[in-house]
Amino acid sequence: MTLENMTKPNLLLTPGPTQVPPEILRVMAEPIFHHRTPQYRALFKSISEDFKAVFRTDERVYVFTGSGTLAMEAAVANFCSAGDQVLVLEAGKFGERWHAIAESYGLNVISLKAGYGEVVTPPEVDDALKKHPTVSVVYATLCETSTGALFDIEAIGRVVLKMGAILVVDAISGLAADRLEMDAWGVDVVVSGSQKGLMLPPGLSFLAVSEKARTLNRKAKCPRFYLDLANYERALRNWDAPFTPAISLMCGLREVLNRILETGIEGVWDQAARLAEKTRTEVRKLGLDLFARRPSNAVTAVKVPQGLDGGRLVSVIRDEKGVTLAGGQGEMKGKIFRIAHFGAITARDIDRAISVLAETIRELKP
Amino acid sequence: MTLENMTKPNLLLTPGPTQVPPEILRVMAEPIFHHRTPQYRALFKSISEDFKAVFRTDERVYVFTGSGTLAMEAAVANFCSAGDQVLVLEAGKFGERWHAIAESYGLNVISLKAGYGEVVTPPEVDDALKKHPTVSVVYATLCETSTGALFDIEAIGRVVLKMGAILVVDAISGLAADRLEMDAWGVDVVVSGSQKGLMLPPGLSFLAVSEKARTLNRKAKCPRFYLDLANYERALRNWDAPFTPAISLMCGLREVLNRILETGIEGVWDQAARLAEKTRTEVRKLGLDLFARRPSNAVTAVKVPQGLDGGRLVSVIRDEKGVTLAGGQGEMKGKIFRIAHFGAITARDIDRAISVLAETIRELKP
Numbered sequence: 001m002t003l004e005n006m007t008k009p010n011l012l013l014t015p016g017p018t019q020v021p022p023e024i025l026r027v028m029a030e031p032i033f034h035h036r037t038p039q040y041r042a043l044f045k046s047i048s049e050d051f052k053a054v055f056r057t058d059e060r061v062y063v064f065t066g067s068g069t070l071a072m073e074a075a076v077a078n079f080c081s082a083g084d085q086v087l088v089l090e091a092g093k094f095g096e097r098w099h100a101i102a103e104s105y106g107l108n109v110i111s112l113k114a115g116y117g118e119v120v121t122p123p124e125v126d127d128a129l130k131k132h133p134t135v136s137v138v139y140a141t142l143c144e145t146s147t148g149a150l151f152d153i154e155a156i157g158r159v160v161l162k163m164g165a166i167l168v169v170d171a172i173s174g175l176a177a178d179r180l181e182m183d184a185w186g187v188d189v190v191v192s193g194s195q196k197g198l199m200l201p202p203g204l205s206f207l208a209v210s211e212k213a214r215t216l217n218r219k220a221k222c223p224r225f226y227l228d229l230a231n232y233e234r235a236l237r238n239w240d241a242p243f244t245p246a247i248s249l250m251c252g253l254r255e256v257l258n259r260i261l262e263t264g265i266e267g268v269w270d271q272a273a274r275l276a277e278k279t280r281t282e283v284r285k286l287g288l289d290l291f292a293r294r295p296s297n298a299v300t301a302v303k304v305p306q307g308l309d310g311g312r313l314v315s316v317i318r319d320e321k322g323v324t325l326a327g328g329q330g331e332m333k334g335k336i337f338r339i340a341h342f343g344a345i346t347a348r349d350i351d352r353a354i355s356v357l358a359e360t361i362r363e364l365k366p
Numbered sequence: 367m368t369l370e371n372m373t374k375p376n377l378l379l380t381p382g383p384t385q386v387p388p389e390i391l392r393v394m395a396e397p398i399f400h401h402r403t404p405q406y407r408a409l410f411k412s413i414s415e416d417f418k419a420v421f422r423t424d425e426r427v428y429v430f431t432g433s434g435t436l437a438m439e440a441a442v443a444n445f446c447s448a449g450d451q452v453l454v455l456e457a458g459k460f461g462e463r464w465h466a467i468a469e470s471y472g473l474n475v476i477s478l479k480a481g482y483g484e485v486v487t488p489p490e491v492d493d494a495l496k497k498h499p500t501v502s503v504v505y506a507t508l509c510e511t512s513t514g515a516l517f518d519i520e521a522i523g524r525v526v527l528k529m530g531a532i533l534v535v536d537a538i539s540g541l542a543a544d545r546l547e548m549d550a551w552g553v554d555v556v557v558s559g560s561q562k563g564l565m566l567p568p569g570l571s572f573l574a575v576s577e578k579a580r581t582l583n584r585k586a587k588c589p590r591f592y593l594d595l596a597n598y599e600r601a602l603r604n605w606d607a608p609f610t611p612a613i614s615l616m617c618g619l620r621e622v623l624n625r626i627l628e629t630g631i632e633g634v635w636d637q638a639a640r641l642a643e644k645t646r647t648e649v650r651k652l653g654l655d656l657f658a659r660r661p662s663n664a665v666t667a668v669k670v671p672q673g674l675d676g677g678r679l680v681s682v683i684r685d686e687k688g689v690t691l692a693g694g695q696g697e698m699k700g701k702i703f704r705i706a707h708f709g710a711i712t713a714r715d716i717d718r719a720i721s722v723l724a725e726t727i728r729e730l731k732p
Contacts, residue, residue, distance in 0.1 A: 009397040017398050017613060028614070029395035031375040032383050032567050034690050065569055066432040067609040070592045082589075104591045195610060201398055203431055203569045203612035223448075223471045223589060226436045243433040244561060246569035246612070247383060248394070324400050 010318065013353050014326040015145045015173050015299035015340040017195035017202050020252070021259075024199065028252040035247055041239040043254055048239070050257040054175065054198075054265055055190055055208040057182040062207045062232045065246045068172040068193030071205035073101050074227035075168045075189050079137055079213060081221035082106035086137045087128055087165070089120040089156075093146035093330045094170055098139040105222050110135065116332055117147045117291045117301070122155035129163040136216070138167050142174030146329045148301035148338060149292035150178055157185040166213050172196060172205075176260060177272040177298035177342035188213040194249060197268070197298065198256050199343035203246045272297040275341035275350055282354040283339075286361070291336045299326075299340045307366050310334035316364065321356040376684065379719050380692040381511045381539050381665035381706040383561040383568050386618075387625075390565065394618040401613055407605040409620055414605070416623040420541065420631055421556055421574040423548040428573045428598045431612045434538040434559030437571035439467050440593035441534045441555050445503055445579060447587035448472035452503045453494055453531070455486040455522075459512035459696045460536055464505040471588050476501065482698055483513045483657045483667070488521035495529040502582070504533050508540030512695045514667035514704060515658035516544055523551040532579050538562060538571075542626060543638040543664035543708035554579040560615060563634070563664065564622050565709035569612045638663040641707035641716055648720040649705075652727070657702045665692075665706045673732050676700035682730065687722040 012019045033039055044063075051061040064070050076098075080086065086107050088098045091114040102109045112128050114120045120140075129135055138160050143150055153169055160167040166188035171180055175190070176197030182190050187210075194204035209217070209229065217229050225231070231242040260268055276297040280290055283302050291301035304310035311334050314327040326338040339353055378385045399405055410429075417427040430436050442464075446452065452473050454464045457480035468475045478494050480486045486506075495501055504526050509516055519535055526533040532554035537546055541556070542563030548556050553576075560570035575583070575595065583595050591597070597608040626634055642663040646656055649668050657667035670676035677700050680693040692704040705719055 010399060012398065012400060014400045016610065017400065020398050022397075025395040025397070029391040031388075031391070032378065032386050033376060034378060034380045034383065034692075035568075036692075037684065037690070064432075066430075066436065066592065067611070069609040070432065070436075073592045076591075077589075101591045104594070105589045193610070201612065201614040202401075202610040203615065223443075225442075225467045225470045226432065226439045228470070243435040244382065244559070244568040245433070246567065248567040249569065318403065324403070326400075326402075 008322065011323045011349055011352060013339050013345060013349060014324055015196065015338055016193070018199055018340055018343040019345060020199055020201055021344045024252045024255050027255045028248045030251065032247055035241060035245055040247070043250060044241065045239040047250065047253055047257060050261055054257070054260060055182050056180065056184065056265070057208050059183070059208055059210050060236065062209065062229060063241070063245065064205045064207065064227060065203065065243065066205050067202055068191065068205050069097065070227060071191045071193065071207050072097060072170060074207050074229070075191050076101045076105055076107070077222040077224040077227060078229045079166065079168070079189070079216050079220050080105060080107055083108055084137070085110060085132060085135050086139060087112060087125070087132065087135045089125065089138070089140045089151065090114070091119050091147065091149060092116055092144035094144055095141050098170065102139065117149060117293060119149050119151045119294050122152055122159050125156050126159045129159065129165065133163065135165050138165050140167065140169050142169050142171040142180055143178055143296035143298040145173040145299060146332060147292050148296050148299045150294050150296040153180065153187065154185045157187055161186040166216060173298045174296065176265065176268050178296050179269050182208055194253065197342040198253065200249055200252045200256060203249045204253065269297070272342050275345060275347060276300060278347060279339055279341055279350050282350065286354070286358050298342050299338050301336045301338045303336055304334065305361060308361065308364055310337060313337060313360060313364060317356055317360050321360060323353050323356050325353065374688065377689045377715055377718060379705050379711060379715060380690055381562065381704055382559070384565055384706055384709040385711060386565055386567055387710045390618045390621050393621045394614045396617065398613055401607060401611055406613070409616060410607065411605040413616065413619055413623060416627060420623070420626060421548050422546065422550065422631070423574050425549070425574055425576050426602065428575065428595060429607070429611065430571045430573070430593060431569065431609065432571050433568055434557065434571045435463065436593060437557045437559065437573050438463060438536060440573050440595070441557050442467045442471055442473070443588040443590040443593060444595045445532065445555070445582050445586050446471060446473055449474055450503070451476060451498060451501050452505060453478060453491070453498065453501045455491065455504070455506045455517065456480070457485050457513065457515060458482055458510035460510055461507050464536065468505065483515060483659060485515050485517045485660050488518055488525050491522050492525045495525065495531065499529065501531050504531050506533065506535050508535050508537040508546055509544055509662035509664040511539040511665060512698060513658050514662050514665045516660050516662035519546065519553065520551045523553055527552040532582060539664045540662065542631065542634050544662050545635050548574055560619065563708040564619065566615055566618050566622060570615045570619065635663070638708050641711060641713060642666060644713060645705055645707055645716050648716065652720070652724050664708050665704050667702045667704045669702055670700065671727060674727065674730055676703060679703060679726060679730060683722055683726050687726060689719050689722050691719065
């Protein structure tokens with residue numbers, strides 16, 4: 001371990017949590033204030049308004065105190081009743097999470113699966129919906145964080161719109177990294193979280209909800225309270241939160257939105273696209289293979305070279321070289337590693353990751 | 367508004383969020399690290415172990431990313447099935463919240479009510495349980511934050527233990543303020559949150575769960591996912607979190623626990639008791655009436671003097687004098703105001719509150 005590694009915090013290049021810029025950390029370290037005040041309502045109102053440019057929607061964006069999975073569950077419990085038929089697109093750990101949540105609420109889950117590293121295609125969704133015309137909700141993923149694969153949400157949106165179901169998209173890692181046009185693509189519900197492209201610590205999650213989905217919400221009978229949209233909707237009339245919000249994270253979010261709006265969301269997508277392209281190019285130059293066939297701009301998954309222990313590769317890079325990459329999750333454990341390139345990550349960060357990666361592979365090669 | 371008020375943040379004396387000590391804010395502003403690492407597991411393990419001294423239990427304490435209400439819902443969804451008969455003790459807004467959550471899960475709620483400012487007594491609980499011997503869970507509150515009333519949980523514990531139900535206690539504002547002996551008093555489940563006696567920003571909530579409650583958990587059929595104890599139990603085996611935890615708050619919590627253990631939980635209770643007694647004495651000296659007959663050491667509720675507008679009193683003190691007190695909630699709106707005395711609040715803070723209170727009452731008196 002070099003002196004730099006001992007004294008500096010690790011360079012964090014995991015697909016969430018991601019690096020939080022120092023000036024955002026400073027804002028969150030300001031003394032706390034109470035949330036039943038004009039000060040908090042003004043903060044929440046301005047966040048709600050500016051979120052529209054990030055989600056590309058004119059619809060409401062609800063804010064939950066909780067991790068991304070809480071907002072995923074909100075997207076199940078708020079739009080379904082036990083026994084409802086829903087279609088889940090699965091090609092990795094987070095598609096599987098949609099399935100697990102839907103099952104825990106007693107839904108009738110129709111599962112469309114693709115292999116890890118692949119995506120479910122729009123024609124497959126079309127076929128499934130024609131075969132099961134009573135499907136009320138389609139659960140999809142923008143960037144499947146576990147594999148770095150990007151679903152074609154625009155085309156899936158066209159297919160779902162024809163059939164009358166609502167389309168729910170997990171954009172937890174995809175938001176502010178991969179292009180997502182909620183209103184223009186006919187996406188009804190977008191789920192996201194604070195600790196990815198929005199470069200905050202974990203603790204907030206978000207749900208953007210269309211008018212069509214809100215109508216469905218009023219008929220949905222799954223039991224719910226903390227994540228019940230009716231509670232948030234009532235509070236929103238006065239720019240209030242129904243339950244004590246994570247105030248320090250909300251203050252950080254205000255600063256993050258200032259930064260994103262300064263660049264513009266198109267500029268943020270371009271930046272992620274450039275870094276993703278750079279990462280893919282550099283990885284290939286090292287003779288390594290990319291894992292996802294249709295890669296996301298949020299995170300790049302790379303196959304662990306044959307003969308190498310993937311777990312050891314990631315832990316040596318983390319503990320001895322000062323760079324935290326992500327290993328594979330679930331059945332991908334030891335087989336891939338992942339490099340994120342959203343939020344505050346820079347080209348210099350990617351250069352450092354590639355350099356320690358090359359060095360470590362040389363050292364560990366049998 | 368004085369110069370001091372314009373340049374300094376408000377003195378926060380609300381019953382949550384409460385003041386966060388500057389050194390805790392600094393710890394939370396350190397660069398973030400990843401949670402699937404030995405570093406996070408060591409942090410979580412040490413927090414889990416030290417929590418036992420705060421909850422006075424040898425049982426598990428589960429940590430959720432979310433507000434206190436999420437952990438309240440976890441204490442319903444994890445121990446009940448639709449149609450179960452439960453007993454809810456209600457004497458304010460947060461007792462009513464137990465009722466609302468239980469109803470949203472289709473439970474058969476038996477409600478024992480006392481007026482605002484009062485408490486439900488142990489003999490009343492005894493009678494109700496004898497009348498309804500199939501009650502499986504009793505939902506109670508340590509400090510009813512909306513009125514500042516303290517329930518006699520020790521005696522209620524003895525009553526419930528005889529009947530075989532489990533006892534769940536909302537100690538969101540009571541923990542680390544009012545004495546609570548989870549194991550010795552036979553409390554099965556304790557709910558708490560980060561932004562009260564634990565002097566952190568909002569965003570974490572906690573559930574301490576007895577062996578008896580965990581047995582009940584395995585039979586409970588309410589649908590759940592994000593707050594399902596089975597997910598947390600599995601992850602706990604490796605000191606992992608099932609879903610991305612609020613890492614910066616966990617780092618803050620580590621520091622808070624260091625402070626609390628240094629003083630000892632008995633010392634923390636004594637400090638809150640002294641400040642509560644001081645607050646009650648000073649308030650009475652101003653000729654004001656206390657609201658709760660059995661007052662908590664977490665928060666003191668005071669009746670708004672006749673002829674005064676309670677809402678205006680609180681907003682003038684907040685906006686012109688730099689001290690944030692809490693007004694009344696729900697049906698208590700405008701009728702009471704509340705002063706907290708837990709966490710990092712000092713005698714000097716109470717002096718300042720009493721002084722601006724006296725001054726403002728003089729100014730506003732007709």
